[in-house]
Amino acid sequence: MRLHFLGATGTVTGSKYLIEHGGRRLLVDCGLFQGYKELRLRNWSPLPVEPRSIDAVVLTHAHIDHSGYLPLLARMGFRGKVLCSPATFDLCRILLPDSGFLQEEEAEYANRHKVTRHQPALPLYTREDAVRCLELFSPLAAGHGVEALPGLHLELAHSGHMVGSSFVRLQGDKRSILFSGDIGRPHDPVLKPPASMRGADYLVLESTYGNRPHPQHRSFEQLAAVIQRTAARGGVVVIPAFAVGRAQALLYGIHRLKAAGAIPDIPVYLNSPMAANAMEVYLKHRDELRLSAQECREVAGAAHIVGSPEESERLNGRRGPMIIIAASGMATGGRVVHHLKAFAPHQRNAIVLAGYQAGGTRGATIASGARSVRIHGQEVPIRAEVAQLDDLSAHADAGEILQWLRGFSIVPRRTFITHGEPDAADAMRQHIERELGWEVHMPYYLESVDLA
Numbered sequence: 001m002r003l004h005f006l007g008a009t010g011t012v013t014g015s016k017y018l019i020e021h022g023g024r025r026l027l028v029d030c031g032l033f034q035g036y037k038e039l040r041l042r043n044w045s046p047l048p049v050e051p052r053s054i055d056a057v058v059l060t061h062a063h064i065d066h067s068g069y070l071p072l073l074a075r076m077g078f079r080g081k082v083l084c085s086p087a088t089f090d091l092c093r094i095l096l097p098d099s100g101f102l103q104e105e106e107a108e109y110a111n112r113h114k115v116t117r118h119q120p121a122l123p124l125y126t127r128e129d130a131v132r133c134l135e136l137f138s139p140l141a142a143g144h145g146v147e148a149l150p151g152l153h154l155e156l157a158h159s160g161h162m163v164g165s166s167f168v169r170l171q172g173d174k175r176s177i178l179f180s181g182d183i184g185r186p187h188d189p190v191l192k193p194p195a196s197m198r199g200a201d202y203l204v205l206e207s208t209y210g211n212r213p214h215p216q217h218r219s220f221e222q223l224a225a226v227i228q229r230t231a232a233r234g235g236v237v238v239i240p241a242f243a244v245g246r247a248q249a250l251l252y253g254i255h256r257l258k259a260a261g262a263i264p265d266i267p268v269y270l271n272s273p274m275a276a277n278a279m280e281v282y283l284k285h286r287d288e289l290r291l292s293a294q295e296c297r298e299v300a301g302a303a304h305i306v307g308s309p310e311e312s313e314r315l316n317g318r319r320g321p322m323i324i325i326a327a328s329g330m331a332t333g334g335r336v337v338h339h340l341k342a343f344a345p346h347q348r349n350a351i352v353l354a355g356y357q358a359g360g361t362r363g364a365t366i367a368s369g370a371r372s373v374r375i376h377g378q379e380v381p382i383r384a385e386v387a388q389l390d391d392l393s394a395h396a397d398a399g400e401i402l403q404w405l406r407g408f409s410i411v412p413r414r415t416f417i418t419h420g421e422p423d424a425a426d427a428m429r430q431h432i433e434r435e436l437g438w439e440v441h442m443p444y445y446l447e448s449v450d451l452a
Helices: 037-044 070-075 086-112 127-136 219-232 246-259 273-284 293-300 309-315 336-343 362-367 398-405 422-435
Strands: 002-005 017-021 024-028 056-058 081-084 137-139 146-149 152-158 166-171 176-179 202-206 236-240 268-271 322-326 350-353 372-375 378-381 385-388 414-418 448-450
Touching (some): 002 414, 024 146, 024 166, 056 146, 070 127, 081 086, 081 127, 086 127, 086 137, 219 350, 219 385, 236 336, 246 268, 246 293, 246 322, 268 309, 273 293, 309 336, 322 336, 336 372, 336 378, 350 362, 362 372, 362 385, 398 422, 414 422
Parallel strands (some): 176 202, 202 414, 236 322, 236 350, 268 322, 350 385
Antiparallel strands (some): 002 017, 152 166, 166 176, 372 378
């Protein structure tokens, strides 16, 4: 068995791990690189392995940094099965076509407004490419394993990061390997905690928050304080949020705060039809949630859904107080960038960053305290209040990951630290070596390891 690291090394995006076993090839995750231009350019470079030679893909979950390269892989000749949980398939049916549509929309905007050096700017792939790749999906029934490749048994278990997110465990004749994907939080207000795992001979482990703990205070209280201050100024609260996962948690929090009288009853706009569709998936797979059916319905009705681009544009001409939740979560694209252009320059408004901001993204620039951020070729001043709510992250921190690892009955021969910025990954390495005494390795991009 041989493992190749084709992404998520030294960064939190582009997750791709290639397993070679018995003359066959299996790709675990198939994500897009995001953030720094150097990383994004990898999406346009040829894949280090011929797509037609890959026999199957397994997805840990539906977020674009784990699934968003699939339409391109299929367009380049991949014809194998895409294995995942049923909820991941349901979410990919929403997320992947939307990803293709956004790329087409952004290329069209760049060409129309001449804010591109490319003649013309082209999308990485189209909505049609994404729709076609969905024909390759073969979701697994909950609790059932399958032969991913001949002699390689696949098991999925709930990881608590989002609906459908899974730990991926592969068992061969002589060795096993476990991929953590993104690990959720044991006390997430919406999702049930990550499943306990028995471990494996080898472990590929995320490290997004490996260098810092989440705050101990309750972020909904911090969110309430920001909303109260901004509403008193007559301002607008703009919240970039992933359409799947954080948008639902934010709606839950705002609903609870309003019900408790902790924030004023101001309008809430969910400017993401995709997030509204994702809520239907959450309702369908409610067995993964802590919420009752009634609570799910209340959360779904907590905001006005902004449907058309025209309605979205009209929001930018309104004054507050109001709350706008819009994708994407790191402000890399989508409707939220137009809201940032409209509202970031004014001191009465607020920008709330609800989760991790990868290096090189607009969200990271805003979080750093920068005075401006580049949007559509222009420098947009940031005079609005900026608040970051790390405790609303869907990723476990270092302590929560260590708690999960201590439940293993099989100690890994080697643990590979991925899906983290270099300082976070190295901090996670040190935690595991010092506190658990395990052998740990931080792989580099395109490294290949023989799992002997």
